[in-house]
Amino acid sequence: MAQKYHFVILKKFRRGDYDGKSFKFIHRAEKEDLRLSERTLDTVLSDLINDGKIVCKDGKFYLTDKERLKLSAREEEKVVGKLRCNERGFGFVVVEGDKDYYVSPDLMGQALDTDIVECRVLPGKNGANDAAEIIKVVERGFTSIVGTFFNEGGNSYVRPDDRAYLADIYIPNGLHSGAEVGDKVFVAIEKFPKNRCPEGKINAIIGKANDFSTEEECMLYSSGVFRTFDEKVMAEAKSIEQKVGDNRLIGRLDLRNKLIFTIDGDNSKDYDDAVSLEESKNGNYLLGVHIADVTAYVKFKGEIDKEAFERGTSVYLPDRVIPMLPFELSNGICSLNEGVDRLTVSVFTEIDKLGNVLSSQIFESVINSKHRMTYNNVDGIIDGNEVLRTKYADIAPVVDKMNELRLILEKRRKEAGYVELDVREGDITLDGGKINISLHKATPATKLIEQFMILANEQVAEYLFYGNYPCVFRVHEKPSPEKLENLKKFLNALGIRVPWRKDEIFSSDFARLLLSVAEKPTFAVVNRTVLRSMQKAYYSTENEGHFGLASKCYCHFTSPIRRYPDLTVHRILKAALNGDISAINDLYEDFSTLAANNSSDREKRAEECERNVDDLYKAKFMEDKIGEKFDGIISGVIANGLFVELQNTCEGFVPLDLLPVGKYTFDADTYRLYSSKRSFKLGDKVKIIVVSADFASRRVDFALVDEKSCVKKKKVVK
Known part of the structure; x- marks a missing residue:
């Protein structure tokens, strides 16, 4: 595991970053760059010492004399990283934990986008080594690709949809599979001949x-999203009983007579969480969160489990859901459907009137959901809709108490530093083939479920962490120093003083910042910029806390039907509850690391697919809006123009030649594009007219309304 970090750490010693530095200094830096734990870093440094690369003297680490001689002899420096290409022919080699290296088109060699490559670092100006020449392909990236079939000079090719893949794929005779010119096809790349097309x-x-x-x-194929289950998986799924037998109830807490119900969207079909609320003897809240016990039916490393591991997550598209688990489980025996017995894992948490967690208990259980509630119906009950309160008279008082608890938990979490960002998301719905897009709005019901699920996730994470059990944690690190510095520059330009110290930041600092501008015109732009500065959350076996939630210990436990990390957490949790330490040590401890890494990768893949498909639908939606005018807000600023987001979350681009006439300068620090007469910055409100929309390229172009746009393209000063 630590072996892959040796090169990067040694390179930093050779560069002088760590020469003469302490373990504490190096660990603090690598927590930001490589996310190394103390144990992993200790292993790396020990290996480098044993290899004669570095020595440790008086608690500080130094290059050995032999390594210094190599440097003085100007040994050729090489790096290994992933190549990311640009459609214009150049690329960058991304080295983990290090900077990126520019590769010009003539120094690309046989390498293609996403390949792992070995490069020779080239000397740059003023001693900066920012460019490289590719000398070897270590591992090919793409082994399959989507593109358009065409014929040229009697030979057949496929031109990749991904323009960053800078080569057509040659298709020998007999391997066409009946494709015709103009067809979109999925190609398996089998050979990489020297000096010829793949x-x-x-x-x-x-x-x-x-x-x-x-x-x-095409987007599903490109993202590697599986659409169907193979025969082995389906055979295993169909062999699973669809009723809870008495033999399944042994050792479980029987909650079937309790007032427990689900709350989900109108169109939801798979229900993996249910809730209950009672008043304890001393007047506190006793919250129950009951999660589908999927692992009771999915055998570890069985056919379904292996498939779920590969998928990692369900994928949610406007016209369908591509599930992680077969229908027989996701919508059948695992789903907490109304009026049927279902196996669950229940988390009971006692909470006082101030939102303090007093105690929690976790049980394997069985429930029988009394109602399948929707967010709309729960919101109606909260709002006092008498028809709904009469229809659901048995749970209306409970819903009132749940909303009361929700407000208490929200207040408590905000006091702890919860970063409440205004994240704009679009709801895309289909009505008889017609696309409708609207801004998704949080409601008391959605916030209620959010708070309850967060609390349950925390209780499970703390149980495993403080019990010294392995766990797949959900980690959200604080923003990097570079992003914090950029954010500081931007805020200073707005006249806003940053509420954190240079070397330390807490989630409460961001919370105070957002609160300070909540009622000001600058809120939208500050909110967007803070959002951009945030790190991406990921899965890890190391507990690093969750910055955005202001949580010291967090995991994903509440969605095992649609997320594989939750499945892994369930397995470890149930083994811990039953005292099965051998299963934890023999089966899950090492596997949890593999599950965390794979789940992070699969999550990125699913999000990319969902984002691309959403953009496809949004572009299609805008095609019949050409010539119409809309109010929008500038959501992005680059040297070539502006991105504008409409109220319904559809986004379009305003190129330079559709801006008012002038010579424009781009200021990256303040996200501003300005001329001597006009200035446009992130968050500005504008009125646009739709100029063009093309679903195939997922591109929508706007022009500013009532502005004199220039005819010739303007020069941008960087």
């Missing part, structure tokens, strides 16, 4: 180019 065979004909359904399918 060779491959067509594995699937997706459909005709410029067809909406085909374009959506």
Whole structure:
């Protein structure tokens, strides 16, 4: 595990970053760069000492004399990283824990986008080594790709949809699979001949180019999202009983007579969480969160489990859900459907009137959901809708108490430093083939479930962490020093004093910042910029806390039907509850690291697919809006123009030649594009007219309304 970090750490010693530094100094730096734990870093440094690369004297680490001689002899420096190409022909080699190296088109060699490559670092100006030459492909990235089939000079090729993949794929005779010119196809790349195009065979004909359904399918293929389950998985799924037998109830807490119900969206089909609320003897709240016990049916390393591991998560698209688990489980025996017995894992938490958690208990249980509630119905009950309060008279008082508790928990979490960002998301719905898009709005019901699930996730994470059990934690680190510095520059330009010290920041600092501008015109732009400065959350076996939630210990436990990390947490939790230490040590301790890393990767893949498909639908939605005018807000500023987001979350681009006439300068620190007469910055309100929309490229172009746009493209001063 630590082996892959040796090169990066040694390189930093050679560069002088760590020469003569303490373990504490190095660990603090690598927590930011490589996210190394103390144990992993200790292993890396020990290995480098044993290899004769470094020595430790008086608690500080130094290069050995032999290594210094190599440096003085100007040994050729090489790096290994992932190549990311640009459609214009150049690329960057991304080295983990190090900077990126520019590669010009003539120094690319045979390498292609996403390949792992070895490079020779080239000397730059003023001693800066920011460029490289690729000397070897270590490992190929893409082994399959989506593109358009065409014929040229009697030879057949596929041109990749991904423009960053800078080569067509040659298709030898007999490997066409019946594809016709203009078809969208899925190609397996089988050979990489020297000085020639890669060779491959067509594995699937997706459909005709410029067809909406085909374009959506292309995105699923490109993202590696599985659409169907194979025969082995389906055979195992169909062998699972669809009723809870008495043999399954042994050792479980029987909650079937309790007033427990689910709260989900109108169109939800899989229900993996239910809630209950009672008043304890001393007047405190006793919150119950009951989660589907999926692991009771998914055998560890069985066919379903292996498939779920590969998928990592369910994928939610406007026209369908691509589930992590087969229907027989996701919508059947695991789903907490109304009026049927279901196996669960229940977390009971006692909370006082100030929101303090007094105690929590976790049980394997069985429930029988009394109602399948929707967010709309629960909101109606909270709002006093008499028809709904009469229809659901048995739970209306409970819903009132739940909302009361929700407000207490929100207040408590905000006091702890919860960063409440205004994240704008679009709801895309289909009505008889017609696309409708609206801004998603949080309601008391959605906030209620959010607070209850967060609390349950924390209780499970703390149980495992303080019990010294392994766990797949959900980690959200504080912003990097670089992002904090950029944010500081931006805020200073707005006249806002940053509420944190240079070397230390807490989530409460961000919370205070957002609160200070909540009622000011600058809120929208500050909110967006703070959001951009945030790190991406990920899964890890190391507990690093959750910055955004102001939580010291957090995991994902509440969605095992749709997320694999939750499945892993359930397995470890149930083993811990039953005292099965051998299962934890033999089966789950090492596997949890693999599950964390794979789940982070699969989450990125699913999010990319969902984002691309959403953009496809938004572009299609805007096609019949050409010529219409809308109010919007500047959501992005780059040297070439402005991105503008409409109220419904559809986004379009305003290129330079559709801005008012002038010579524009781009200021990256303040996200501003300005001329001598006009200035545009992130968060500004503007009125636009839709100029063009193309679903195939997922691009929408706007122009500013009532502005004199220039005819010729303007020069941008960087």
